[in-house]
Amino acid sequence: MGEKGSEIEILIGGKAGEGINRAGQVIAEILSEMGYYIFMIFDHPSLIKGGHNYSIIRASEHPVGGIKRKPDIVLALDKNTIKLHEAELSPHTVVIFNSDKVKNAEGIGIPAVSIVDSAGGVPIMINSCLIGAFCKTAGLEWSDVEQILLDKFPVRSALNLDIARKGYDISEVKFQLIRAGENRAKLITGSESLGLGLCYGGIEGYIAYPMSPASGILHFLSSKKDEFNLKVFQPEGEIAAILMAEGMACCGCRAAVGTSGGGFCLMNEGISYSGLAEIPIVIINSQRQSPSTGAPTYTAQSDLPYAISAGHGEFPRIVISPGNAEQAFMWSAKAPGLAWKYQVPVIILTDVTLNDSLYSLSPETVINEDYDYGYKEVDEGPYLRYRFTGDGISPLGFFNGNSGPVKINGKTHDESGISTENPRILEKLAEKRIRKASIIKRDMEGEKCVLRSGNSNSGTTVVSWGSNGPLCSELCSRLKIRSVQPIVLHPFPEKQFETAISESSKIIVVEDNSTGQLSELMKSYGFFSDNRILNYSGRQISLETLEKRLMEVI
Amino acid sequence: MGEKGSEIEILIGGKAGEGINRAGQVIAEILSEMGYYIFMIFDHPSLIKGGHNYSIIRASEHPVGGIKRKPDIVLALDKNTIKLHEAELSPHTVVIFNSDKVKNAEGIGIPAVSIVDSAGGVPIMINSCLIGAFCKTAGLEWSDVEQILLDKFPVRSALNLDIARKGYDISEVKFQLIRAGENRAKLITGSESLGLGLCYGGIEGYIAYPMSPASGILHFLSSKKDEFNLKVFQPEGEIAAILMAEGMACCGCRAAVGTSGGGFCLMNEGISYSGLAEIPIVIINSQRQSPSTGAPTYTAQSDLPYAISAGHGEFPRIVISPGNAEQAFMWSAKAPGLAWKYQVPVIILTDVTLNDSLYSLSPETVINEDYDYGYKEVDEGPYLRYRFTGDGISPLGFFNGNSGPVKINGKTHDESGISTENPRILEKLAEKRIRKASIIKRDMEGEKCVLRSGNSNSGTTVVSWGSNGPLCSELCSRLKIRSVQPIVLHPFPEKQFETAISESSKIIVVEDNSTGQLSELMKSYGFFSDNRILNYSGRQISLETLEKRLMEVI
Amino acid sequence: MSYITDAPNTWCEGCGNFAILHSIRRIIEEYEKNGSKKDEIVLVAGIGCHGKIADYLNINTVYSLHGRAIPFATGIKIANPDLKVICCVGDGDSYAEGLEHLLFAAKRNVDITVIVHDNRVYGLTMGQYTPTSPDSYHGKTNPGDGKEKPFNPLKLLLCSGATFLARGYTGRMDQLQKLIWSGMSHKGFALIEVLQVCASFYDKSSFYDRHIYEYQGDSGDINEAFILAGEWDYNSDSDIPAGIIYEEIRQIFEERFEYETTDLKSRRKAVIEYFGL
């Protein structure tokens, strides 16, 4: 019988439509209640029913940033789960399987179908049965999990609990998972966290067209629109989405949009509009694997230079890439304020891993950050929407009658917003944008744009971005090397980054793409990397593989 | 009476709708016939009638790359022309004006309205009258210009000639323009040259939605479609345009599209499609001033990083920026072959200056270049559209029944073109693109990607791109410093560029933008500039101003 | 305070856009005379000659993108249903590049007033054919070979769910003004298709003068509206009815968004509550 003190990894797999994600969440909740930090990925192809879905839940006493792909326990709803993950199993892995569907497997067979049937349940309750079995295997006391399970089965709770209990009873104890501490964390997906952050940052409208992996934000906000007093809408396409959001902004109503690659392409003209007409707007681009439609449900970090230059012409913008639920909340809460203060587009780059994974978030640590940026309000005198000012930022007036006519214009314009092609004014307008860009760059150095963790005295530094940040952070802490994660990627936080990597003898950049986009960006600022660990399989690299690849180059 | 041996500059101005561009072209033709090299800009705001339009024709014994904005002769159809260009006039400037419209001006007054009226002509013939006057002023013999004029007045030739003669007779000789040599050049706008180059490169289809400054290409090709056996079409928008062109490509029919900023934005998803599905396509993005709708008829070079990264995900592409009619022809003729050979999008970046200006082109020098690239044809065995090969390039099959089913796919796919999300195949696909990119980079070093001119021994090097290339080349030749113009900007021709700038003690980059886009690109390859001369007034910088600004930093 | 800005007007002499500009100007004057404020109005313009109206009117404006006035306008209404929103759009702009948005606004019955400056050419880009050019029109980019029949925008809009539909003509400014006024008074999606003379590229004034007649019948029946809308097909030489073609009352879209706007604090409180803190 294995002892599991500090951490455990569980894989649960089955077909799309069998509720794998939900079941994984329940397990994650149980472990979270026991005081563990949670990270759970949800791997699913682009289909509705069938195929192979799986979740991997990693729970640890310490903050978790990735998975190992060495599950201690596997819950197999079908044969595929065992077959497809064979290579990941180790001798100590315990496989709990639905013995009504899976034959000839080693491990703990649970006749889940029969149990559910005889209890008068429905097929989805097979999950409850296996979850019950899991609890026993992990060495949890029924009295400890009973209440949690009851909470997590919102409908037909008693029946579910009954079925879970049957699974529990039939299973065997294989580990002794001990309570890791007090649970104070909230389990939350990246998508939910982004949505909550936006609301906390004052967003009043969210307009989006469905697109994986950004849809989770839309679904979440749509389901919470009354609670949060939000205007959520799905229009005819992404072009409409961003322009509707900009229309809202002209009325003083903070708005955001969310999409992925192809939809982001379609929004480019709107981004450029925001650049010239100085409309504050937040755009979430959730990166997915490969160009074009690519592989919608698989991850990538491959739109970095694109996000920095998307939309024709030259205009200031901010590009941010948070890496987990905590960062997602903080930066999506900051984004509306930043957009508003500088009247620029703010692009949040996320990816499948961040959007779809489940994280432990401690709300207290994020809600007390400073998210109030304010903006230059209309003052006395005749109102000029594009007044030339020292810092390039004009007082922001809306269609609310407080300032007389407000003239928004996507053509080159004079201070009042009337079109002009006068060469001197074209120059002034460009200089206005340049000035604004340098103010933003200066101000942003005041934010915590670059995260450091691990051993800051180590000469070996691993640089990563987005969802790889927490992954590298965890591994580097263990390996006692340095981890650096720039969250703000444009304007590039040169000073902070320089400090963060100072005195490194070796810089290794880890990215989910095939060309080393961050590494190239660093290079253009004079920061050279010694090695690149690039991963473009559509799945986040596992801790084990990353460690192996790191060891090859250190 | 001034002597004009080697060069002359003429400004002709009036209202939009008065035929200023056409009149300028006739003057340019006359000077071209006399053996001069020609460069003529056409400056016009975004309106149909009224306002102020003007052309500046510079003619010289030596190749011309820009204008001086110090006209020797001004032809003023209206008062505005004199008023708005006052600062550009010098004591020796001769103003020929329509004395029926302009009162109290100094110079040669021609009662053009009365002349046209009494001859029974129509208002547009005022141009003929002033052109006649110009010929006399420039010291041309009537017998020399008669035939040229006759050729250039395609309708009502006799009447036009009669009116021109009247203008000639009433004017005064002020210069003695001598024949500069044999005329062998063809006068051609950048737009026309791009169109001709595309045809020469084998384009069979051109699909475009009108957008300044790219519309000239569309109009030209549409007017020549029968001659060139071209399929030219204006669809409902730019999204449709690029995808129709890609549909054509799938049938083995080479196609190109042309647009500007906002339209280019809308094409991004199609570009990304071309990247993943490996559809050869040529995209002309004619840059205009400022983001969004900006200033449609004024110039900029501000989409360079955007062109290099447009479209989500990572895929190889080629970005080219020719600078005058000659380069435009050559590279738009190469573009289809390159797109086809590598099955990638090729982006041609032009600008208002290049599209709308008139240039001397010597057809002989361009038509004998090598434009034949070939492509990997379908071979024996079952056809796989995306076959994995050593160089990342798969045999290119079409919907022509020659190879069995051809499966084009914008989702991640296996070799046969069937969708897959298999991590190993995702990796292979990415590596296919990476391999292709490096083959392209290698092959392109075999092209003349970087132009050098001026004094190659000078330690001072001026680097410029696009339409500023010929401008800097002319000035550097005169100043005896070095001029370097990279025409291919992506993949960046590192070796050629390094050679071209080698042993420079000072590098000055000249660009029509406000952030130094080429300079930044150079930096990312380790080439640092000492100074930037940035111009973002929407008008190409004049030779005089450029010289002044160069002198400040040399 | 003047309703017209100082911006130099760069429309061609004889352009029908002047009639539209001054109709709207007069309407705004009326509005203010009736005690409303012009600051409650927002004009959203597309890109084309028509769009310049945004520069000329001294009111709230969004000079938007080619084809995209409608989504901007929709966003404005989502944000603030109390604003009166007028969209001045072109035929290339809204029947080609942005057709989709227009039909969806009709479908949703967004309470905006769309004025289509239908000169049946792309004016600002030099007279290319548009979706309402007749099939014989030979522009710089099409042969006029009879192979592309024009859309009948009125029919498309009727099918899409427009609740107010009218046709005006720039040669009849008084009627035009009334139609726009009625459109603005209509609660729901109103579209005034204005046959606008383009003096430079498509001057059909004498044709229009001969064929356009004022229609004043009943406008409440959708089947009759269809027949009326189909009387002229934008291609042939038939008579052309101008007037209100159709009018209907239906729930408007933005009612969905009539939340009380909350301040930042209460929104933050909701998030904190969600966290269970």
Next chain:
Amino acid sequence: MSYITDAPNTWCEGCGNFAILHSIRRIIEEYEKNGSKKDEIVLVAGIGCHGKIADYLNINTVYSLHGRAIPFATGIKIANPDLKVICCVGDGDSYAEGLEHLLFAAKRNVDITVIVHDNRVYGLTMGQYTPTSPDSYHGKTNPGDGKEKPFNPLKLLLCSGATFLARGYTGRMDQLQKLIWSGMSHKGFALIEVLQVCASFYDKSSFYDRHIYEYQGDSGDINEAFILAGEWDYNSDSDIPAGIIYEEIRQIFEERFEYETTDLKSRRKAVIEYFGL
């Protein structure tokens, strides 16, 4: 050689897409039996559950972009008018994201056959509402508050100039196959609006089974076609005609492009001649 590829089929059990897939498969079989070659056919698919048909059929395919099958198809016809082009598109795909392209293809009478897999939801992205969802449909992104009436795509297409229009149902595969066959035989723009059962998000089979009736009347009169198209408004519980709704012969668009294709040499020669060399 098989007409179906080895690609694993990932549609849900009971999905109406199977009926469409096999209707097309059978038609291609017929084609080859009649001596034509399947290589003369190109299928262009959108993105959505429907689009997967491109993976399953062992013929020429373009698995295109969400909403953009039609422009690809148009380009193919411009390039080679002799190819038979079928577009398999979704309702989200072609009535929302790509509506504009669809209507323009109808206007131009491009000779393609469009099969709309109208399951009245975004299937692949988890059942959000589409332009043909009833106003009571409450999806993950909309309240189903009755404020957004569905489009009637048949009416929109009739107004746009479609020359062949039919409605089929995945629950009646034999008729469906005949309709697609007729559409493919039609020279010009043909659209078959297929009411497709979505087993996972919008399974209206029993409703459709009850309400759909086979219509076999005359289909040459546009006014009757309008009435027929309007019989069911995609919202109410009325009867639903399935069959050929309208059919008309009009000049097709791609005739404009029936040039003899020239080889590179002659094109170069034309340029050299233009230069006067």
